[in-house]
Amino acid sequence: MLLWFRNDLRTHDNPALQYVLERLVGSDSGRAIFFISEKQWRQHDWSEIKIDFIIKHAKKLATELASLGITLELVKVDYFSDQLAYLDEYCERLHIKEVVANSELEYNEQQRDKELAKKGIKLTLFEADVIVPKGEVLNQSGSMFRVFTPFKRAWLKYVNQFGFKYISKENLPEFSALETNKKHALNQGLSKAWLFADDFERDQLPLFLRSKLPDYSNNRDFPGMAGTSEISPYLAAGLISPRYVLMQLINHYPDLLMATDSNNFAWLNEIIWREFYRHLMFHYPKLCKHQCFNSKYQQLHWHNDQQKFAAWQQAKTGYPLVDAAMRQLSQTGWMHNRLRMVVASFLTKHILIDWRWGEKYFMSQLIDGDLAANNGGWQWAASTGCDAQPYFRIFNPIRQSERFDATGDFIRTYLPELAEVPDKHIHFPHQYIANNNLNIYWPAIVEHKQARLQAIAFYK
Numbered sequence: 167m168l169l170w171f172r173n174d175l176r177t178h179d180n181p182a183l184q185y186v187l188e189r190l191v192g193s194d195s196g197r198a199i200f201f202i203s204e205k206q207w208r209q210h211d212w213s214e215i216k217i218d219f220i221i222k223h224a225k226k227l228a229t230e231l232a233s234l235g236i237t238l239e240l241v242k243v244d245y246f247s248d249q250l251a252y253l254d255e256y257c258e259r260l261h262i263k264e265v266v267a268n269s270e271l272e273y274n275e276q277q278r279d280k281e282l283a284k285k286g287i288k289l290t291l292f293e294a295d296v297i298v299p300k301g302e303v304l305n306q307s308g309s310m311f312r313v314f315t316p317f318k319r320a321w322l323k324y325v326n327q328f329g330f331k332y333i334s335k336e337n338l339p340e341f342s343a344l345e346t347n348k349k350h351a352l353n354q355g356l357s358k359a360w361l362f363a364d365d366f367e368r369d370q371l372p373l374f375l376r377s378k379l380p381d382y383s384n385n386r387d388f389p390g391m392a393g394t395s396e397i398s399p400y401l402a403a404g405l406i407s408p409r410y411v412l413m414q415l416i417n418h419y420p421d422l423l424m425a426t427d428s429n430n431f432a433w434l435n436e437i438i439w440r441e442f443y444r445h446l447m448f449h450y451p452k453l454c455k456h457q458c459f460n461s462k463y464q465q466l467h468w469h470n471d472q473q474k475f476a477a478w479q480q481a482k483t484g485y486p487l488v489d490a491a492m493r494q495l496s497q498t499g500w501m502h503n504r505l506r507m508v509v510a511s512f513l514t515k516h517i518l519i520d521w522r523w524g525e526k527y528f529m530s531q532l533i534d535g536d537l538a539a540n541n542g543g544w545q546w547a548a549s550t551g552c553d554a555q556p557y558f559r560i561f562n563p564i565r566q567s568e569r570f571d572a573t574g575d576f577i578r579t580y581l582p583e584l585a586e587v588p589d590k591h592i593h594f595p596h597q598y599i600a601n602n603n604l605n606i607y608w609p610a611i612v613e614h615k616q617a618r619l620q621a622i623a624f625y626k
């Protein structure tokens with residue numbers, strides 16, 4: 167039996183790992199494999215920071231698994247097809263009849279798994295990426311919900327009725343540790359600013375739940391406040407289990423599942439958005455192929471002006487909040503949710519660029535790049551998605567800046583060239599700059615009111 171790690175580099179709440187450990191009883195040690203397929207990952211637009219983050223965690227997992235009696239081999243191959251060829255040869259050579267893994271949601275990954283089965287290798291799959299199993303939250307006619315709020319209600323009803331499975335490390339069978347003398351220098355590399363998942367789990371998550379969550383609903387929209395959990399890289403890469411997160415949440419706030427109007431519920435609401443987009447992709451695989459959820463928008467004639475796209479990517483739109491957000495992305499590999507909405511709206515509505523260009527660019531930069539959440543977010547902003555914002559709702563980037571970065575502190579962190587601009591001009595400093603004959607910022611690439619009218623006409 168071979169345990170195949172994919173988007174689940176963790177020992178807690180890992181049903182595939184538990185299955186293998188339970189069947190190891192009596193035998194010496196277990197075998198596990200993880201493919202480092204950088205060419206395939208880049209073809210899927212994974213960012214360099216995400217690749218670094220994953221490889222680091224894979225190396226760490228190898229040490230952890232050794233203490234459970236399992237040898238994890240990290241094998242470098244280019245593409246999914248090479249993974250299949252490798253597994254085929256490996257299983258034949260070692261007389262392995264069964265490969266065990268946690269399922270992956272995405273289309274290419276699923277096609278790869280089907281190909282493995284065609285080679286005659288039994289693939290036993292579990293589900294470890296969601297709290298409620300995909301396909302279990304359905305409306306009265308047995309279909310997936312097309313609106314978030316009723317999905318959420320049904321999701322909560324399911325959890326209240328059936329609970330959710332969680333496998334803690336303590337429940338894993340014990341084996342003698344393997345000798346390992348491999349030492350990896352792990353606190354280096356592009357993702358070094360991010361904690362390892364187990365440190366995050368031990369220190370940051372409880373801290374967030376204890377001290378930040380009660381104010382989350384008030385603070386979550388202000389990019390300068392660090393009011394959100396920043397757990398997304400860990401959830402996106404399967405390093406922390408969403409069921410673990412819910413369990414911790416309930417441990418801290420036992421009545422939470424019933425108290426949907428409470429302040430504390432706001433964070434779980436976002437976790438349920440994550441579930442919504444994953445369930446949606448499960449029911450609508452066309453989303454993996456970047457098709458519009460709402461097919462009437464499939465043929466929109468986006469303007470796709472290359473120069474404006476480059477200005478957006480390079481943080482040179484002339485709208486300080488948009489530019490500061492894009493610098494946050496390129497400098498840290500992460501962007502605050504409010505800003506993701508603002509810059510996505512700007513790209514699709516102010517400069518009429520295909521949301522898929524933005525989706526792809528985000529993926530190539532984000533440490534938490536996740537096909538379902540990213541696709542959901544982009545289609546929400548572009549109004550082409552499921553339960554998206556209506557096309558005539560167009561964020562005013564200046565107003566957003568005044569509301570959510572009133573003193574301009576966030577802007578000045580990422581646009582130090584505007585450090586001396588007074589608060590009242592920081593949100594759109596062009597007049598101030600002209601009056602003072604300064605040469606510190608680039609002109610705005612579009613005028614808001616005109617862009618808004620153009621977008622409405624375009625969507626109509």
Ligand SMILES: Cc1cc2nc3c(=O)[nH]c(=O)nc-3n(C[C@H](O)[C@H](O)[C@H](O)COP(=O)(O)OP(=O)(O)OC[C@H]3O[C@@H](n4cnc5c(N)ncnc54)[C@H](O)[C@@H]3O)c2cc1C
Pocket residue numbers: 386394395396397398399401402436437439440441443501502503504506507510528532534535536537539540541542543544547
């Ligand atoms: C255009 C756009 C693109 C996005 N791309 C991604 C992406 O590639 N990967 C990703 O994980 N999230 C994405 N999001 C959702 C959201 O912005 C991030 O999950 C959030 O900013 C991560 O920060 P956090 O962990 O501090 O979030 P918190 O506010 O602490 O939320 C906790 C968790 O809930 C989930 N969550 C929160 N908001 C959303 C949401 N709107 N949709 C789905 N799940 C959500 C995430 O897993 C998040 O980590 C995108 C949103 C937009 C508008």
